[in-house]
Amino acid sequence: MTDSKNINNPVGQGGGQRKRQSRAERQNNGPHRNLDRRGAAEQKAELVRKMREKARAAEEAAQTDDGSAQS
Incomplete structure (x- = not known):
């Protein structure tokens, strides 16, 4: 009788091939x-x-725009 077929004992593969x-x-x-x-x-x-750097740069740009608009 053949052994059960599972990943560690595949039928028809022979020993040691996997x-x-x-x-x-x-x-x-x-x-x-x-x-x-x-x-x-x-x-x-x-x-x-990278996302934090972009957000920080955008925030700084917005602050500089606000600062120039107020003066």
Whole structure:
């Protein structure tokens, strides 16, 4: 009788042709995902920094416009 077919024991694949995956890797929680998360966090931090700089520049421009209009 053949063994059950699952990711770690695929029928017809033979032994050792596929890397055994841990439960975390099967749930897409492997070490590669940590790198993806770190990269995404860095991108988000960069985007937030740029948005804050733009907002600060716009605020300063509005203040200088107000200051010149009042005098």
